[in-house]
């Protein structure tokens with residue numbers, strides 16, 4: 001049964017605040033699910049200030065709290081806007097709290113002026129790049145249908161010249177699965193050493209994925225296993241986010257005791273839209289619509305309080321169903337301790353209900369990734385030579 005929540009129990013719950021400075025995007029990728037990417041409205045600094053006061057006023061910020069600026073393309077807003085927004089957050093934050101900022105960009109607009117901001121603020125930069133020009137340009141296109149790879153690589157050159165650390169988010173579709181070596185040759189040649197893979201998902205108006213094709217799960221495992229082998233063999237190695245996250249989960253003292261992940265825990269992630277609408281659970285829900293949950297908004301910064309959001313019919317209806325879905329996962333899935341019940345947005349848009357378990361997304365992004373990383377760990381353990389001097393721990397009890 002959905003846990004009863006109150007303002008006290010939610011203190012320290014929010015690990016990620018997703019801020020949408022604009023819904024507008026300057027390009028038009030084939031797999032984009034953002035419905036308002038033609039809307040040029042920019043978030044007001046007053047809305048930023050209200051978001052900061054809401055989060056810090058309610059004490060929602062977790063010890064590893066981060067703000068990410070994302071969705072549509074955050075660099076269509078000016079660097080000076082970000083300076084004012086970051087100042088607004090600093091002014092609202094408790095004196096002893098330093099707030100890390102991150103930004104996820106398509107990289108097309110990065111120049112020296114943006115690098116000045118990244119250096120000055122220590123913002124973590126993620127660039128969306130789907131690998132080589134052949135793979136990337138097939139899906140990441142301008143509004144007139146031209147490939148964007150060359151422009152993104154120009155942006156990455158600015159980051160490299162200015163010494164700005166960055167990571168890559170690479171969307172994996174069916175065509176990527178046969179191209180592990182092409183991808184890793186490219187990342188190594190470009191000295192790209194930090195990569196995360198997002199799978200091509202089914203969300204909102206995007207109702208199909210090339211990964212639904214027969215045989216994708218096996219192909220994904222082969223792709224991911226080869227990618228991990230290449231990443232380890234590279235000098236210096238390429239960090240693969242999925243492996244790092246899974247190892248961190250296994251090494252956590254709380255492993256096996258986690259009940260939820262950030263996407264299915266109430267207020268684990270809070271998303272603020274350009275207009276100040278508030279969302280929780282999967283950030284992709286912001287901007288989507290559904291017959292049962294409307295636009296998924298649980299309030300607006302203009303007048304909402306944490307108390308009013310907790311009693312809002314949309315929040316209560318979502319939480320009850322999401323929690324029931326997590327319980328079903330816990331009862332039925334051998335991967336629960338690594339995945340903690342999956343992503344609500346994928347359950348809703350693939351299975352038509354939050355109150356469900358397996359999705360294409362989880363079979364690839366959680367189950368297949370876990371199978372490959374655990375097999376790698378087992379191989380590593382088996383390759384450690386047995387020493388006759390090793391002491392076998394005495395049995396307990």
Ligand code: SF4
Nearest residue numbers: 329333339341342362
């Ligand atoms: S892997 Fe899928 S079925 Fe298993 S816990 Fe995660 S979401 Fe649920």
